[in-house]
Amino acid sequence: MGLLENVLFAPGVTDDQRQAATNRMNSDPGVPDSRKTTQPFWLEDASPISNVRSEGLQEEVDIVIIGSGITAASVARELLKGGHASTPKIAVLDARDICSGATGRNGGHINEAGFDVYSNVAEVLGKDIAAKVTRFRLGHLPLLLEIAREEQLLEETQIRTVESVFAFFDSTRFLEAKAALALFKADMPLESKDHRIFEAEDARKKFLLPDICGAITYPAGAVWPYKLVAGIFHRILESHGGNIWLESNTPVNAILRPDDDNSKFTIVTPRGNIKATHVVHCTNAHAGHLIPGLRGHIVPLRGHMSAQVPGKSFPDQSHRSWSFIYAKGFDYLTQLLPNYPSSSPLCAGSELMMGGGFAQGLGGGIEDFGVATDSRPFDFHTKVHLSGILRAAFAEEKWGEEDSKPIKSMWTGNMGFTHDSLPLVGKLHSSLTGRNLHPKSIGSEWIAAGFNGEGMVHAWRSGVAVAQMMLEDLAPNSSYGWQEWFPDQLLVTEERLKMSAPSQ
Numbered sequence: 001m002g003l004l005e006n007v008l009f010a011p012g013v014t015d016d017q018r019q020a021a022t023n024r025m026n027s028d029p030g031v032p033d034s035r036k037t038t039q040p041f042w043l044e045d046a047s048p049i050s051n052v053r054s055e056g057l058q059e060e061v062d063i064v065i066i067g068s069g070i071t072a073a074s075v076a077r078e079l080l081k082g083g084h085a086s087t088p089k090i091a092v093l094d095a096r097d098i099c100s101g102a103t104g105r106n107g108g109h110i111n112e113a114g115f116d117v118y119s120n121v122a123e124v125l126g127k128d129i130a131a132k133v134t135r136f137r138l139g140h141l142p143l144l145l146e147i148a149r150e151e152q153l154l155e156e157t158q159i160r161t162v163e164s165v166f167a168f169f170d171s172t173r174f175l176e177a178k179a180a181l182a183l184f185k186a187d188m189p190l191e192s193k194d195h196r197i198f199e200a201e202d203a204r205k206k207f208l209l210p211d212i213c214g215a216i217t218y219p220a221g222a223v224w225p226y227k228l229v230a231g232i233f234h235r236i237l238e239s240h241g242g243n244i245w246l247e248s249n250t251p252v253n254a255i256l257r258p259d260d261d262n263s264k265f266t267i268v269t270p271r272g273n274i275k276a277t278h279v280v281h282c283t284n285a286h287a288g289h290l291i292p293g294l295r296g297h298i299v300p301l302r303g304h305m306s307a308q309v310p311g312k313s314f315p316d317q318s319h320r321s322w323s324f325i326y327a328k329g330f331d332y333l334t335q336l337l338p339n340y341p342s343s344s345p346l347c348a349g350s351e352l353m354m355g356g357g358f359a360q361g362l363g364g365g366i367e368d369f370g371v372a373t374d375s376r377p378f379d380f381h382t383k384v385h386l387s388g389i390l391r392a393a394f395a396e397e398k399w400g401e402e403d404s405k406p407i408k409s410m411w412t413g414n415m416g417f418t419h420d421s422l423p424l425v426g427k428l429h430s431s432l433t434g435r436n437l438h439p440k441s442i443g444s445e446w447i448a449a450g451f452n453g454e455g456m457v458h459a460w461r462s463g464v465a466v467a468q469m470m471l472e473d474l475a476p477n478s479s480y481g482w483q484e485w486f487p488d489q490l491l492v493t494e495e496r497l498k499m500s501a502p503s504q
């Protein structure tokens, strides 16, 4: 069972709560609304392209990408990479500022522990598939580091490898994790060679957490996610200005199917319409708005994040990241580098970027199911948890005196969850979009979404895969190689959707 079913059917959840959540989960998530949004710390340091747009929309392009988060950046970059028969013309449309959705709101944690996903997937789908899914996820950190290097964004984005600490505040969860790690080490020795177990006494001292039962460490990544994605878009605009148009604050309200008069899709926005051969949905939590058949399959889920000032004695820990694992639920944490040059008045460097508190929310998190707005009010219990956990978890003598305003910023964001916990990637059948293709039409609609709160280890390579699928469609008989590394289980198939149908 994935997180959705775990929470929906948790003891203590009433029938009324479950039904109300199910109704929200199956309903139209709508278009993101910029009027009610919370302002994330990351976006305070706005990119020069945050609200870029053309004077007028292009009338016709080859490909429209809807969304401008990490998935859209990946699709666009792959399509424009060069070496293709011809370079496509692309319009990227976002309802709000560039990269102000989940990617501009997340924890910046590029975190693939490996052992938990491997053992869960192996149990349901077998070891070979589990190994492919785990490798697919693990491949994100080296790839994102390489792209940041290529685009000369290493310093600006702070992207780096960190020692990630799975810190267990619950002994049962620690025991389960050790069993999963043993399996992972036996089956994937190369990928697990840097994983280490620390029993309670060592772990408490080493990681400054006096109440943990033990820890597992492994390499992971940390990044300023907004700077990475906005930076990549900026570079793409500079290098491919004649082929790509970024249109911020341009919501797509509808898509019309190709008809007798035109073999292209019509993308309807308040600024006018665009015709396109292909449409790529990179709208994650909001995918169900334009793809009615995916309502209930990609479920919006609201998450909370915060930027906090460490206690005055807290030693720099920016070489680490953490997952705090409780009997119920988890939090995630990274720290910004000290003395980081930012134009944001909020950013002084060394901020602790703390997210989670989902399970501590009302009804064990169920009230955040089906919530597709990143607005206030915060869940009160989540807010209390996030505001207090750092000073409660870290050793008092290592934390020291509190800053006078320790919470610099708190915000929310929307993720897209699926019932089998795997992303949905590939070509969309007309039964899902409700737009039958005309015999004359040569294009299709595509999607890469449903990253289950782990877009930093799912989204980039899903975007590359969907772009390569599309390029193969544009140039029949070409082959881009995505099949070698991309797990088939992530493809959008009718069979898969039937197997994981939403409850009513």
Ligand SMILES: Cc1cc2nc3c(=O)[nH]c(=O)nc-3n(C[C@H](O)[C@H](O)[C@H](O)COP(=O)(O)OP(=O)(O)OC[C@H]3O[C@@H](n4cnc5c(N)ncnc54)[C@H](O)[C@@H]3O)c2cc1C
Binding pocket: 030, 031, 032, 066, 067, 068, 069, 070, 071, 072, 093, 094, 095, 096, 098, 099, 100, 101, 102, 103, 104, 105, 106, 107, 108, 109, 110, 111, 250, 251, 252, 253, 282, 283, 284, 285, 286, 287, 289, 290, 302, 303, 304, 305, 332, 355, 412, 413, 414, 415, 416, 448, 449, 451, 452, 453, 454, 455, 456, 457, 459
């Ligand atoms: C609080 C929080 C913390 C998280 N922390 C982490 C983390 O530490 N590590 C990790 O791996 N993952 C994390 N995630 C998940 C991760 O952020 C997402 O999986 C990832 O950013 C999804 O990227 P995306 O590009 O698919 O979607 P998004 O970044 O959400 O982009 C979708 C875009 O589509 C636009 N859009 C939607 N509908 C329309 C429309 N009709 N017309 C035009 N535009 C539209 C939106 O405005 C938005 O900009 C977190 C998420 C949240 C909310």
